[in-house]
Amino acid sequence: MVKGLYTAYTGMINEQHRMDVLTNNLANSTTVGFKKEGTTSQSFDTVLMYKLKDTSEAPNIPRRIGYDQLGVKIGENYTDYSQGSFKITDNKLDLALSGDGFFSIEFTNKAGETSEKYTRDGSFTLTQEGYLVTKDGDYVMGTNGRIKLDPLRDVSVDSSGLIAQEGVPVAQLKITDFEDYDYLKKYGENFLEPVEGARMKQANFKVYSGYLEMSNVNIVTEMVDLIAITRQYESNQKIIKSIDETLDIAANQLGRV
Numbered sequence: 001m002v003k004g005l006y007t008a009y010t011g012m013i014n015e016q017h018r019m020d021v022l023t024n025n026l027a028n029s030t031t032v033g034f035k036k037e038g039t040t041s042q043s044f045d046t047v048l049m050y051k052l053k054d055t056s057e058a059p060n061i062p063r064r065i066g067y068d069q070l071g072v073k074i075g076e077n078y079t080d081y082s083q084g085s086f087k088i089t090d091n092k093l094d095l096a097l098s099g100d101g102f103f104s105i106e107f108t109n110k111a112g113e114t115s116e117k118y119t120r121d122g123s124f125t126l127t128q129e130g131y132l133v134t135k136d137g138d139y140v141m142g143t144n145g146r147i148k149l150d151p152l153r154d155v156s157v158d159s160s161g162l163i164a165q166e167g168v169p170v171a172q173l174k175i176t177d178f179e180d181y182d183y184l185k186k187y188g189e190n191f192l193e194p195v196e197g198a199r200m201k202q203a204n205f206k207v208y209s210g211y212l213e214m215s216n217v218n219i220v221t222e223m224v225d226l227i228a229i230t231r232q233y234e235s236n237q238k239i240i241k242s243i244d245e246t247l248d249i250a251a252n253q254l255g256r257v
Contacts, residue, residue, distance in 0.1 A: 010071030033120030034215035040075030095122035096211040101203030117191040177203035
């Protein structure tokens with residue numbers, strides 16, 4: 001086997017993976033509360049003969065056996081939880097979080113099963129019955145369960161998440177935080193859910209009414225990375241093409257009499 005073919009091939013697979021993540025970030029650059037993702041990769045020497053049968057790799061990547069299988073391995077994805085910019089909406093039920101933590105949402109799936117999910121998307125509204133819900137109709141949770149308000153009375157939300165109507169406290173937003181965000185995974189369009197090992201902690205936050213936290217995706221940075229990824233992909237293509245031409249000469253011309 002020609003080592004250069006394998007090296008260039010794994011490079012193309014890695015750049016394709018990076019492109020998939022980057023384009024998803026760009027597609028969600030205007031999504032409220034979206035947190036951008038990034039990718040990692042590992043050089044061959046860090047994984048050389050680590051496992052002969054590495055089931056974590058994609059099915060289309062050959063397993064590494066022996067000391068001559070060079071190339072790059074797709075690493076883990078990560079999520080950047082840094083603060084996004086605030087957008088003024090002047091809607092009192094649009095809420096933005098500054099600092100740590102997430103809004104707690106009672107999510108109902110298609111099977112009718114309910115579970116608690118978490119999000120930074122604070123674009124909320126009221127139902128006809130007065131329940132505070134997300135744009136998809138999932139209930140926003142308070143410290144005492146679902147939040148129910150009087151749709152005919154004025155609403156205010158202070159920086160601690162206390163909801164009042166005409167000066168009378170009605171409910172307290174349930175803001176949840178975790179010790180290690182590595183134990184969170186994305187769910188659906190804009191939710192997060194904890195995995196085994198996740199541990200909650202007290203959140204350090206401020207709530208801003210009339211604002212929304214936008215995506216933390218920097219479009220300029222993503223576009224620069226897009227150009228770099230495209231060029232790196234093309235470079236690997238050229239390597240494969242050059243090796244193919246060399247093999248063609250070796251197989252079809254050198255031995256010709």
